[in-house]
Amino acid sequence: MTGPFSLLVEPFAAYPFMARALGGAMLLALAACPVGVFLMLRRMSLTGDAMAHAILPGAAAGFLLFGLDIVPMTLGGLVAGVVVALAAGLVSRLTVQREDASLAAFYLISLALGVMLVSMRGSAVDLMHVLFGSVLALNDEALMLIGVIVALTLGALFAFWRALVAECMDPLFLRSVSRLGTPVHFLFLGLVVLNLVGGFIALGTLLAVGLMMLPAAAARFWTSRVETMCLVATGIGMAACYAGLLLSFHASLPSGPAIILVAGLAYFISLLAGPRGVVRQRALPHRHRVA
Amino acid sequence: MLNKAPAAPNAVEFADLTLGYGSHPAVHHLSGGVRRGSLTAIVGSNGSGKSTLLKGLVGILKPMSGAISMAAGQRLAYLPQQSELDRSFPARVLDLVALGLWSRRGLFGRHSKDDKARLMTALSAVGLEGFEDRAIDTLSGGQLQRALFARVLVQDADFILLDEPFNAIDAKTVADLIALIGRWHGESRTVMVVVHDLELVRQHFPDALLLARAPVAWGKTGDVLHPENLLKARNFREPWDDSAPWCGGPNAGHDHDHDHDHIHDHQHHRQRDHGHHHGHAAHHHAQEDVSAPPHQVQA
Numbered sequence A: 001m002t003g004p005f006s007l008l009v010e011p012f013a014a015y016p017f018m019a020r021a022l023g024g025a026m027l028l029a030l031a032a033c034p035v036g037v038f039l040m041l042r043r044m045s046l047t048g049d050a051m052a053h054a055i056l057p058g059a060a061a062g063f064l065l066f067g068l069d070i071v072p073m074t075l076g077g078l079v080a081g082v083v084v085a086l087a088a089g090l091v092s093r094l095t096v097q098r099e100d101a102s103l104a105a106f107y108l109i110s111l112a113l114g115v116m117l118v119s120m121r122g123s124a125v126d127l128m129h130v131l132f133g134s135v136l137a138l139n140d141e142a143l144m145l146i147g148v149i150v151a152l153t154l155g156a157l158f159a160f161w162r163a164l165v166a167e168c169m170d171p172l173f174l175r176s177v178s179r180l181g182t183p184v185h186f187l188f189l190g191l192v193v194l195n196l197v198g199g200f201i202a203l204g205t206l207l208a209v210g211l212m213m214l215p216a217a218a219a220r221f222w223t224s225r226v227e228t229m230c231l232v233a234t235g236i237g238m239a240a241c242y243a244g245l246l247l248s249f250h251a252s253l254p255s256g257p258a259i260i261l262v263a264g265l266a267y268f269i270s271l272l273a274g275p276r277g278v279v280r281q282r283a284l285p286h287r288h289r290v291a
Numbered sequence B: 001m002l003n004k005a006p007a008a009p010n011a012v013e014f015a016d017l018t019l020g021y022g023s024h025p026a027v028h029h030l031s032g033g034v035r036r037g038s039l040t041a042i043v044g045s046n047g048s049g050k051s052t053l054l055k056g057l058v059g060i061l062k063p064m065s066g067a068i069s070m071a072a073g074q075r076l077a078y079l080p081q082q083s084e085l086d087r088s089f090p091a092r093v094l095d096l097v098a099l100g101l102w103s104r105r106g107l108f109g110r111h112s113k114d115d116k117a118r119l120m121t122a123l124s125a126v127g128l129e130g131f132e133d134r135a136i137d138t139l140s141g142g143q144l145q146r147a148l149f150a151r152v153l154v155q156d157a158d159f160i161l162l163d164e165p166f167n168a169i170d171a172k173t174v175a176d177l178i179a180l181i182g183r184w185h186g187e188s189r190t191v192m193v194v195v196h197d198l199e200l201v202r203q204h205f206p207d208a209l210l211l212a213r214a215p216v217a218w219g220k221t222g223d224v225l226h227p228e229n230l231l232k233a234r235n236f237r238e239p240w241d242d243s244a245p246w247c248g249g250p251n252a253g254h255d256h257d258h259d260h261d262h263i264h265d266h267q268h269h270r271q272r273d274h275g276h277h278h279g280h281a282a283h284h285h286a287q288e289d290v291s292a293p294p295h296q297v298q299a
């Protein structure tokens, strides 16, 4: 009996671990996708990737000290991410070096440190777990942590929305009317770290970036307003979580990569079919109006 | 001065102000005040410190020595020479202009119905009605400049600073924008505009400040744009001199008083003739802020 119900709903209804996975991933998408949109609009798309690597030694240290326990690993990752973000930001503000270069330097050091730490005590399996996580292993603690991260992120986004938009759109203007520019930049980097750490619990450090950036990149092809772009990205992210988990369930695939690959598919579809995508912008015959 | 003015007559006072980068001054020993409600053109050749002065006024650049004192409670609007506007940002013209509501609504204040009406009024004042839903990356240079003017309008500022707003703008748009500036002047706002076209300055700006790093002349436009002053301004040495002697420090600074003679004479003259209140502390070169880094005299 493979009706639509048993295909689309039953995996989540019958298996609590699937329901948890869906809940955790969807929550994550709610916060990570809008953050990804702002990363993209600030031309910092690759910063997410760098920050994800930067988190590693903190998570590894938590793992070394407390074993595979979500809370210490998360807090460790948070500390490492914030240290790298602050260090990179400060170097770029105090010296001639630009933020992309200083960030590259710090995240590479951080990454090497992380791999070194894991290899000191753990096995390759442990490293795989830290790098690629498992959305299927979300316990109550992990769900709670994700919930807190999402609440903090959405609260900060709503509260500082206007400043974030102004800082992205016209930073010099923001400086002429308010002193919020620099604090908002660092607050935003903090949100990036927070969401990557949240994503790392479920998806592992490497794939957490995928949920942040792919829906954002896809949403760019659908709309030309930030507000809608954030909503579209979140929608795509949530749909990818749902479809990815289903795919992983039915085809016995690892859940993290399945979610990210579905998001990647959404990106290709948007790239081709979105109103600002390739087809509409290039391929359709050009007719013009009189004015 | 013991006369009790009802409100500070000047929107801003410069007290022996030096602004610059590294150890090199870009605006050197400027003293004086800008009357509230005055309309001043800032003129001078490339690199003479015009943009630097505006950055100092906005607070983006801190004084190397001396001081800028703004009269309290003024709202400021600033249109930079090189806008850092990211035109690829997904926003409509309306969203761009709405940034101007910041001074009124801040971070949290809700935009009201009145605000929406204000935005539409501003757009039509710059001839951009019908553009409100256009994406900002589809505007021409002149249209964008008008949208930025609309944002200044929305800011409803008491003190308006425009840095070369007429660059690469067609004659009709310049006329429109000049009219807008005239309107601001009529509403007793204080306006300072960096302008290169001296004819435009003579026609539309009652006051002018001629810069050549050091101020060359400041006062009524007719007097400031005197050929003698213009020649003096043109002859200023633009490049930095890394071997220039240090300026300021204890008992130093009087060795280049001749640079300022003209402007000081001019200011005293203005004060007599027009009753303007100008600070004139410029002869005291000793720095108030001892921790301020020294800067070089020439450049």
Ligand SMILES: Nc1ncnc2c1ncn2[C@@H]1O[C@H](COP(=O)(O)OP(=O)(O)O)[C@@H](O)[C@H]1O
Pocket (backbone or CB within 6 Å): B021, B026, B044, B045, B046, B047, B048, B049, B050, B051, B052, B053, B238
């Ligand atoms: N960010 C900067 N860093 C260093 N020097 C600068 C900077 N901006 C301007 N300058 C220098 O300061 C001087 C004044 O520049 P500016 O105020 O921009 O001149 P302008 O009158 O053309 O607007 C010039 O010599 C310029 O080279």
Ligand SMILES: [Mg+2]
Pocket (backbone or CB within 6 Å): B050, B051, B052, B081, B163, B164
């Ligand atoms: Mg300039």
